[in-house]
Amino acid sequence: MLKVDEIQNGVVIDHITAGTGLALYHLMELEKLNDASVALLQNVRSQKSGKKDIIKIEGDITSLDFNVLGYLDPQITITYIENGHVTRKVRPEQPKQLVNVIKCTNPRCITSLEEGCDHIFALTPSGRYRCIYCEQEFKVQNL
Amino acid sequence: MRHLIDPLDFTYEETLRLLDLADRIHDDPAAYKDVAYRKRLASLFYEPSTRTRLSFEAAMLNLGGQVLGFPDAGVSSASKGETVADTIRIVSCYADIAAMRHPKEGAPLRAARYSRIPVINAGDGGHSHPTQTLLDMMTIRRRKGHLDGLTIGFCGDLKFGRTVHSLIKSLSRWPNMKFVLISPEELRVPDYILTEVLDPKGIPYVETRSLEEALPQLDILYMTRVQRERFFNEEDYVRLKNSYVLTKAKLAQAPADMAVLHPLPRVNEITLDVDDDPRAAYFEQAQNGVYMRMALIMTLLGLKDPKTGEVAFQC
Ligand SMILES: [Zn+2]
Numbered sequence: 001m002l003k004v005d006e007i008q009n010g011v012v013i014d015h016i017t018a019g020t021g022l023a024l025y026h027l028m029e030l031e032k033l034n035d036a037s038v039a040l041l042q043n044v045r046s047q048k049s050g051k052k053d054i055i056k057i058e059g060d061i062t063s064l065d066f067n068v069l070g071y072l073d074p075q076i077t078i079t080y081i082e083n084g085h086v087t088r089k090v091r092p093e094q095p096k097q098l099v100n101v102i103k104c105t106n107p108r109c110i111t112s113l114e115e116g117c118d119h120i121f122a123l124t125p126s127g128r129y130r131c132i133y134c135e136q137e138f139k140v141q142n143l
Numbered sequence: 144m145r146h147l148i149d150p151l152d153f154t155y156e157e158t159l160r161l162l163d164l165a166d167r168i169h170d171d172p173a174a175y176k177d178v179a180y181r182k183r184l185a186s187l188f189y190e191p192s193t194r195t196r197l198s199f200e201a202a203m204l205n206l207g208g209q210v211l212g213f214p215d216a217g218v219s220s221a222s223k224g225e226t227v228a229d230t231i232r233i234v235s236c237y238a239d240i241a242a243m244r245h246p247k248e249g250a251p252l253r254a255a256r257y258s259r260i261p262v263i264n265a266g267d268g269g270h271s272h273p274t275q276t277l278l279d280m281m282t283i284r285r286r287k288g289h290l291d292g293l294t295i296g297f298c299g300d301l302k303f304g305r306t307v308h309s310l311i312k313s314l315s316r317w318p319n320m321k322f323v324l325i326s327p328e329e330l331r332v333p334d335y336i337l338t339e340v341l342d343p344k345g346i347p348y349v350e351t352r353s354l355e356e357a358l359p360q361l362d363i364l365y366m367t368r369v370q371r372e373r374f375f376n377e378e379d380y381v382r383l384k385n386s387y388v389l390t391k392a393k394l395a396q397a398p399a400d401m402a403v404l405h406p407l408p409r410v411n412e413i414t415l416d417v418d419d420d421p422r423a424a425y426f427e428q429a430q431n432g433v434y435m436r437m438a439l440i441m442t443l444l445g446l447k448d449p450k451t452g453e454v455a456f457q458c
Contacts, residue, residue, distance in 0.1 A: 106248065108246075108247060108248050108268050108269070108270075109247060109248050109249055110227065110245070110247040110248060110249040110250040110252075110253050110267075111249070112247070113247050114226050114227055114228065114247075114250075114253060115224075115226055116226065116228070117226075117228075117253060126339070131249070132249070132252065133248060133249020133250075133252055133253060134248035134249045134268075134270060135248075135270070
């Protein structure tokens with residue numbers, strides 16, 4: 001595998017569905033991190049899923065909520081590292097509803113017109129999110 | 144307080160009770176002429192849909208109620224940029240129930256979240272049209288005497304035709320149904336209808352390209368329009384469009400007691416010579432629509448049926 005320096009303090013977001021890492025990178029606005037170093041690895045070979053993407057961040061990440069990534073892509077694992085040691089490894093549970101976390105992109109949806117309209121997504125039995133207004137499924141690929 | 148936003152908002156039992164009430168109204172409309180005396184329906188039509196609006200307004204007037212509202216967005220405060228949320232809060236002060244038609248998907252749901260009166264979705268973009276689904280079911284049940292154990296053919300645009308999706312979802316709650324999905328390859332029913340609606344319940348279905356082959360086995364034929372703009376090129380459209388037109392000649396292969404439904408307006412997908420055939424049920428749908436909407440208004444307003452002394456179900 002492509003070598004990226006081991007993380008001392010930061011986070012590793014692993015098992016991202018291959019091809020969607022960049023979309024998640026933009027969703028989290030990681031390009032705006034000034035002091036942290038960020039590595040996006042694409043199409044990393046994985047025993048579990050064939051191919052996957054990984055995001056590694058070294059530096060201060062206290063202002064970021066990575067759980068949202070796990071909501072959108074339930075296979076994702078998030079590993080927090082301090083002083084070279086893993087302090088926490090989480091696989092976030094999907095909330096029943098996401099309010100103003102992601103946006104509906106359907107131009108025919110009321111959310112595209114109505115001022116002050118919250119973007120609300122409901123969890124489906126198959127683990128995906130649908131806009132409660134237009135029922136369009138949220139796809140990371142469409143970000 | 145309840146609203147009707149999605150075709151599946153009512154349970155199976157509630158839907159049955161509503162269909163029963165609509166049938167009682169159908170059989171003796173005069174008995175219901177004062178049921179909604181002094182009640183007001185706001186008809187909020189953000190895009191013109193004359194037939195649906197008149198049907199709602201006729202329903203309210205038939206119940207002895209009154210109607211206020213606007214027939215399209217140009218004459219409402221929507222043209223000044225007022226939100227749906229604000230409009231419904233104001234309308235809640237003037238009316239007892241509202242029917243909303245809107246070009247944007249989810250607008251009636253948005254309204255319902257801020258409303259103090261029941262909201263009926265009268266069509267939101269291409270998304271849902273639950274009173275259409277209810278009147279379709281009413282028409283099928285009146286023609287066949289029951290809703291279970293039927294073989295129902297859907298023909299035409301099964302991809303974008305949401306009336307078809309809603310009706311399949313609703314009818315899937317009745318036992319022993321079978322669906323025959325007749326469409327060109329380009330306009331097949333979306334996969335999620337098969338994988339999320341039919342497969343989990345083990346409901347049998349066939350997908351076919353041929354209306355002629357399907358016809359002999361059908362109890363109901365639900366026709367939809369095949370629109371030119373759905374095709375990538377003109378040749379495909381021209382090649383396919385006549386395959387999905389119902390003519391008197393094709394109808395000869397259908398059972399004598401089959402019923403033909405269509406959400407209307409039709410363009411050319413049912414030829415005029417079919418209209419006189421006893422199997423043509425599409426004009427009945429429009430009539431049933433008024434009775435169905437009367438039943439719905441009564442139920443959402445908690446008004447008792449004078450025939451039974453009860454509400455269809457608690458809202
Ligand atoms: Zn939406």
